[in-house]
Amino acid sequence: MSATTPLPRPAATLLPTARQCAVVAIFTLSLSWLLHVLSGTPYLGVFGRIGFIGAALLMAYSIAGGVHPRWLGPGPARLAAVILTAPVAALITALATQRGRFLAYLGDTQTLVGHVFMVVLSIFFGVLFSLVAMRNERKARERADQLGIELEKNRLERELLDARLRMLHAQIEPHFLFNTLSNVEALVAAGSPNAGPVLRHLIAYLRAAMPRLNDADATLETELQLVRSYLELMQLRMPDRLRFTVSAPAGAGTLRFPAMALLTLVENAIRHGIDPNIDGGRIDVGGRLDDTAGKLVLWVHDTGKGMSETAQPGTGLSNLRTRLHAFYGDGARVDLHEVEPHGLRVELHFYAGGKA
Amino acid sequence: MKRYTGLIADDEPLLRERLRTHLAVLWPALELLDDARNGPEALDLFDLHRPDVVFLDIHMPGQNGIDVARQLARRAHLVFVTAYEQYAVQAFQQGAIDYVVKPIDRARLADTVERLQRQLALPLQPDAALEAMLDQLAGRLGQRMTPSLPWLQWIKASVGNSLRLIPVDQVRFLRADDKYTRVVWEEGEALIRKSIRELAEQLDPARFVQTHRSVIVNLGCVSEVVRGVNETADLHIRGSSEVLPVSRHYLYHFRQM
Numbered sequence: 001m002s003a004t005t006p007l008p009r010p011a012a013t014l015l016p017t018a019r020q021c022a023v024v025a026i027f028t029l030s031l032s033w034l035l036h037v038l039s040g041t042p043y044l045g046v047f048g049r050i051g052f053i054g055a056a057l058l059m060a061y062s063i064a065g066g067v068h069p070r071w072l073g074p075g076p077a078r079l080a081a082v083i084l085t086a087p088v089a090a091l092i093t094a095l096a097t098q099r100g101r102f103l104a105y106l107g108d109t110q111t112l113v114g115h116v117f118m119v120v121l122s123i124f125f126g127v128l129f130s131l132v133a134m135r136n137e138r139k140a141r142e143r144a145d146q147l148g149i150e151l152e153k154n155r156l157e158r159e160l161l162d163a164r165l166r167m168l169h170a171q172i173e174p175h176f177l178f179n180t181l182s183n184v185e186a187l188v189a190a191g192s193p194n195a196g197p198v199l200r201h202l203i204a205y206l207r208a209a210m211p212r213l214n215d216a217d218a219t220l221e222t223e224l225q226l227v228r229s230y231l232e233l234m235q236l237r238m239p240d241r242l243r244f245t246v247s248a249p250a251g252a253g254t255l256r257f258p259a260m261a262l263l264t265l266v267e268n269a270i271r272h273g274i275d276p277n278i279d280g281g282r283i284d285v286g287g288r289l290d291d292t293a294g295k296l297v298l299w300v301h302d303t304g305k306g307m308s309e310t311a312q313p314g315t316g317l318s319n320l321r322t323r324l325h326a327f328y329g330d331g332a333r334v335d336l337h338e339v340e341p342h343g344l345r346v347e348l349h350f351y352a353g354g355k356a
Numbered sequence: 357m358k359r360y361t362g363l364i365a366d367d368e369p370l371l372r373e374r375l376r377t378h379l380a381v382l383w384p385a386l387e388l389l390d391d392a393r394n395g396p397e398a399l400d401l402f403d404l405h406r407p408d409v410v411f412l413d414i415h416m417p418g419q420n421g422i423d424v425a426r427q428l429a430r431r432a433h434l435v436f437v438t439a440y441e442q443y444a445v446q447a448f449q450q451g452a453i454d455y456v457v458k459p460i461d462r463a464r465l466a467d468t469v470e471r472l473q474r475q476l477a478l479p480l481q482p483d484a485a486l487e488a489m490l491d492q493l494a495g496r497l498g499q500r501m502t503p504s505l506p507w508l509q510w511i512k513a514s515v516g517n518s519l520r521l522i523p524v525d526q527v528r529f530l531r532a533d534d535k536y537t538r539v540v541w542e543e544g545e546a547l548i549r550k551s552i553r554e555l556a557e558q559l560d561p562a563r564f565v566q567t568h569r570s571v572i573v574n575l576g577c578v579s580e581v582v583r584g585v586n587e588t589a590d591l592h593i594r595g596s597s598e599v600l601p602v603s604r605h606y607l608y609h610f611r612q613m
Contacts, residue, residue: 070584175415178439179368182458186374237368240393241417278394278418309510313523333543336521338512344521 014066016058020133027125028054039114049093049118056089057082057126061133075134082130086122090115160326163319172209180233198236205229209260218259220287220298224248226259227266227285234270241280242270249287252296255352258323264316265300265346272311273304273344280304281343289352296352303343307336324350360476361387361405365398365424366413366437371458375411375437378460383469395419399427407432409472411456414438414497422493425453429487430480433472453486507560513539513546520546524563528577528593529600530555532570540596565609567591567602581610 016024032047039046060081068077094115098105105111180202187195208226224246231244266285274281281303288297317334324332328350337345362379366372372391379386389405392398395418402410410432414421425434436455454468510521526542536547537555550558556566566572573591580592581602589602589610602610 067583070582070590174440178458179371182374182439182460183368183370185459186370189374189377236370239369241367276417278396307510307521309508309512309521310506312509313525317523335543336510336523338519338521340519345518 014063016062020058020062024054024058024129025051027129031121031125045097049090049097052093053086053089053118053122056085056092057122057129060085061126061130078130078134079127082126083123086126087119090119090122156322156325159322163322172206179237183233183236194236198233201229201232205233209263218257219253220255220257221248221253223257223259223262224253224285227262230263230266231283231285238274238280241277242274243280243282244284245282246285247287249289249296249298251291252287252289252352255296256327258327261320261323261348262298262300264320268314268316268346269300269302269304269344272307273302275304277305294352296348296350298348299345301339301343301345303339306338306342307344320348324348328352359385359387360409361389361407362409362411363389363392363398363401363405363407363432364411365392365395365401365416365421366411367393367416368413369393371413371437375460378462378465379469382462382466383473395421395424398424402428402432408476409433409435411435411437420497422490422497426487426490426494430483433475433480435468435472453489508555508558511539511548511550513548515544515546522546524559524574527564527574528596529571529573529598531572531598531600540598542595565606567600567606567609569603571600573600 028051029047032043032050035041035050036043036046061078064077064081065074068074072080094105095102105115184195184198184202187198204225208222208229228246231242231246235242235244262285266283269283274283283304284299284301286299286301290296321332321334324334332348332350335347335349337347339345364372364375366375376388376391379388386409389401389407392401395416397418398410398412398416399419401407410424410428412421412424412434414436415438416424421436421438425436428434434453436453437458437460438455439458454471456465456468507524509524511524511527513520513522522539522541528540528542530552531538531540532552533547537550537552539546539548552566552570552572555572556564559572563576564572564574573593577594577596578591579594582590582592584590587604587607589607591600591602593600
């Protein structure tokens with residue numbers, strides 16, 4: 001099972017920790033000594049009773065934390081258990097120490113007052129110690145959560161770095177490059193007037209697709225240019241199978257945009273949607289800027305082969321998610337939609353204002 | 357002298373034209389059929405006209421060149437035409453089959469034409485080395501494609517008026533809801549028609565477990581397991597306030613982890 005699976009409460013947490021045992025032992029020893037001095041009763045006798053009550057309350061506290069009823073949280077359950085256990089434990093000590101003289105013990109006002117005093121004392125200290133222990137536990141939990149948040153932050157930073165590094169590797173597929181060059185060669189050999197424009201598209205594509213270490217100068221406009229160049233080249237190669245449109249959302253051209261983010265989607269649409277489809281299909285790249293909220297939606301819509309429900313998600317999509325989050329904050333989303341009768345639509349949703 | 361016929365199969369029209377032009381110069385006697393634009397068309401045209409020579413692009417829609425070559429077996433002389441198939445080129449260099457790299461170098465194609473002309477004088481013979489090489493090639497190409505896992509990777513759900521594909525990694529849990537099943541994932545929830553029973557069979561059991569007749573949960577999203585009475589438990593889910601039941605029958609998933 002995965003490492004992130006939380007452990008269920010194991011039996012060990014039903015028992016108190018060594019530290020809790022030590023605190024209760026020291027406290028009951030001191031309290032017994034105090035009572036021994038004040039009342040003059042033999043020390044061992046006092047400690048026998050106080051120590052037993054302390055141990056019983058500690059067990060009640062621990063067990064109630066592990067097995068509490070659904071309608072009662074662990075906190076209230078612990079307090080209730082401690083309060084209920086105190087008189088019972090005190091009664092047991094009285095029964096055990098007085099044995100045959102138990103009725104006399106109950107009849108004597110002075111011992112009865114002493115007993116009630118002990119019960120009240122048990123409840124008081126029991127509740128006090130429970131509250132302190134619960135506060136310590138909560139603090140420990142908060143520290144663990146804080147640590148978890150730090151770890152999560154580190155993990156995200158690492159993922160982003162990974163995503164950038166992967167982007168640097170093998171962006172330009174040799175297969176794509178040589179096939180395109182073959183087409184250019186064919187155009188040149190045939191003296192086609194298309195040769196010039198096609199070469200310019202290839203140059204624009206290569207320039208944009210060259211590895212870059214940061215996204216600092218990339219904008220949505222440069223990204224759409226890159227996408228257009230790429231699609232022009234692909235259309236040259238499959239003129240009978242590919243149709244496309246690329247339209248920019250008005251007023252969003254200068255927006256900073258993670259380089260290659262849309263291109264990845266368009267390449268996927270060609271590779272997995274259009275290319276394997278004998279009849280090809282069309283690709284529409286577009287966007288919509290919701291001016292009031294500054295929310296931007298970009299999409300790559302294809303009418304290709306579509307995606308099977310068991311298709312393994314590639315690293316491209318998770319990379320894209322990581323980079324969008326880093327760029328535009330956690331509100332950024334990548335949605336996939338099925339296109340009827342076949343095809344795929346990928347939408348990027350984010351707020352243009354950045355990490356707001 | 358017998359007039360030979362040839363077939364070009366490539367999905368890129370400019371490249372088909374280019375090869376045709378080269379061949380017209382190098383081998384004017386070769387009669388070229390109409391071109392095939394994909395794998396299935398290549399097979400149809402072959403069956404119809406029985407050409408002597410077939411120039412096959414490896415990367416084609418429908419059926420790739422390797423698959424077509426296997427089906428043609430030794431019924432024609434084959435030449436692969438490829439832009440850049442690193443693995444394939446290694447295999448070709450073992451010599452069992454001829455190949456030309458795009459963009460086509462005319463001198464290189466001239467060698468191929470010469471070889472073909474020599475071979476055409478001899479009868480076609482079954483060639484075990486060729487079959488073996490094609491099998492090997494098909495294997496290599498197969499490996500390069502990401503294998504489709506048997507487990508469900510995406511859940512299709514109607515959200516608004518669109519059909520969303522939700523990556524299973526983002527799904528927190530699935531819970532039966534009357535005739536439907538409710539999917540709860542990172543970005544919301546939706547109803548789907550697949551039953552819990554179907555889903556339990558289709559989802560990767562290392563990540564998703566059924567915890568109740570009506571519940572499947574993503575183990576990675578469980579934040580706490582609280583034991584209840586009678587061998588049952590409650591699951592708390594990260595990012596959701598819903599508490600899910602674990603029935604006695606499924607409690608073993610959460611024991612001794």
